[in-house]
Amino acid sequence: MKERYNIAIHIFTNDLRLEDNEAFAFACNHADTVLPVYMPPAHWNDQHPLGFPRVGTARKNWLEETLYDLQQNLIERGSNLLRMDTCDVETLRIWVQDYGISLITIADSFAQEEKDLIDSLRSLPAKVMTFETSCLLSVEDLPFAVQDLPLVFTTFRKQVEKNWTVRAPLHVPAIPPLPAIPALHFPVPGLKEETQERHPFSAFPFQGGERHALIHLRQYIFERKLIATYKETRNGLLGTEYSSKFSPWLATGAISARTIYAQVRRFEEAEGANASTYWLIFELLWRDYFKWLTARFGSRIFHASGLKEDANVTNNNPALFRKWMEGTTGQYFIDANMRELQQTGFMSNRGRQNAASYLVHDLQQDWRWGAAWFESRLIDYDVCSNYGNWLYVAGLGTDPRSDRYFNPEVQANRYDSDGAFRKLWLSEHSSTASVKS
């Protein structure tokens, strides 16, 4: 007989969805009452030593929209979301002790700060259960142990693709009522529907939250069939259609990689597979790869020398770095991308590769400064993808080539041949390059 719990708490972190959420589903399926709680990371309001917030305004706004959507989704199903303002394990301790909460579920994490939270939860007198909810592949379905993860992506991909099964996404579970504990009966702070204004030129004008993610998925794959030409368009710079734009929802966990995968396969069955449908899954495998890489190497992904023995020599110059941040280096292709990031919280993959390469190889600055700035700005910030890609571009990751240099002139001529992208972001209307929170 499966074990039953009287009261469970599910702590939402980077899994802000109801569908295909094994951790939340476990609490719902095994407890008589469930209290859904959101807890921000401990570093949420920290400052970077260079003087900018670790989490900037665009990211915070994106989270607000996502939490609002999650709360509405829960309310419609007879539940609610209790939002904590800080990462406060001591309050949880009091609840566990005073109200006899016997089960805590939370999504597992690959990164150190998030793992520290899970470790501190384990000191509470309740059963703590973690579930990996972000990857395509489960650890049990990998064809190797995490410590034997191949150090080259292509080797990883080939081994995985030999014989792989991606588990089907889970349905939204039946959600048990909230615990009948008056003190926990809030009043639940109602989250405000604050749709943030979007920059008129943003390539990402979409809204946060699971329901918006699922609408976008349907439109991208089945209604507009943009998936069918993904490979040809993915290197674009302008507009909403050049790549899937799934990343900001994936980053908050508003949608799972498996849900996307399942719909791509459905599309292939209905309309036929092609190089583009394959390539989207290929990119999702990159995302998995950086997660498993973090699982294997832990905090080394934050070290100056990354996964190599020696760090590249850098010549750190805060004034030069500031020019890069603000998009005032004088190298227009880089500046246009950096202004887009500053003003919208989004940048294309092509832009990110170029901006990172320019900082590291042309300006010879510390790659970790650049990664921290992306962390502060990107609404799709994901610790594994961000630090993994920065290491890759800096030649300090697992790339078999050590010179990932992108010549910005050549790249601009190739990907912005008519100059439309540079014109858009460098024109007076679009840019006030001041860097705020």
Ligand SMILES: Cc1cc2nc3c(=O)[nH]c(=O)nc-3n(C[C@H](O)[C@H](O)[C@H](O)COP(=O)(O)OP(=O)(O)OC[C@H]3O[C@@H](n4cnc5c(N)ncnc54)[C@H](O)[C@@H]3O)c2cc1C
């Ligand atoms: C320096 C640098 C920093 C980056 N930081 C992040 C980050 O913080 N968060 C993030 O999600 N991606 C990051 N990326 C990867 C990539 O740029 C974005 O995932 C992509 O641009 C998001 O747009 P999209 O969803 O339209 O991508 P699409 O091209 O439509 O790709 C589909 C999905 O595949 C995954 N994906 C695609 N490319 C990569 C990649 N290179 N690495 C890992 N996953 C990938 C993403 O989940 C993406 O949503 C970074 C890349 C670079 C070069």
